[in-house]
Amino acid sequence: MKLSDIxxxxxxxxxxELFRQSGVPVHFRKGEAIPTDxxxxxxxxxxNGLSKYFFVxxxxxxxVTGIFGPGTLIPYSLCLPVSEKNFVYKDYFKSQTLTDVDAICLKQATYHKLFESSAALRTANYDWIAFQHNRYEFETFFLSNCGAFTKVCNFLYSNSSLYNVYRQNGLILTQDDIGDIIGESRLDVARAFRNLRDLNIVSTSRGSVTILDKEKLFRLTSYLR
Structure with missing residues (x-):
């Protein structure tokens, strides 16, 4: 189960190639905001490059609700609501680059035309939204009742590859970062890691975690409940 993979x-x-033909190349520097208004x-x-999508x-x-790499679309809602009555008007949604990012800018109307003309793009779009809907239901109805320790276990079990992605891009995934992702304080995250080290389930070094016993880690997640 990979529901918590972000x-x-x-x-x-x-x-x-379709997007290149219809959009405009843009470049964002590391730490720059990607407009989501x-x-x-x-x-x-x-x-290419990495960015994070988050709510404030x-x-x-x-x-943080997602780390986006090559081959992804931002904002999270993809084509954005057509009707303005479906917008969330407050500025809760943010996107910021973690590295330099090369992107292709598509106007909403342009994306809608591509969406209407390509059955494959419609299928990919529906598949993505269904996946995100399932993930959010999982987090809302289940993870909201989990403690910090279980959330850390879930994160480590489902996102071990994220450490490699960060390392390949010259980044360090800190305990503060993990706290922003799972919605817990740095202190609670640090305490969870200490408990996992004491149980000989993980070992840690600067910016990396090695899972020593994945089966034991899995038994501490919420996926079995």
């Missing part, structure tokens, strides 16, 4: 790449890779109505296809609560806390 690194995405390649889902729309087969349509890159509903008024702009642009969609960005990632050619009114109290200032962040919840």
């Amino acid at each position: 690194y995405y790449d390649s889902h729309f890779g087969e349509f890159e 509903y008024k702009i109505r642009n969609i960005f296809y990632t050619v 609560h009114e109290n200032g806390t962040e919840k």
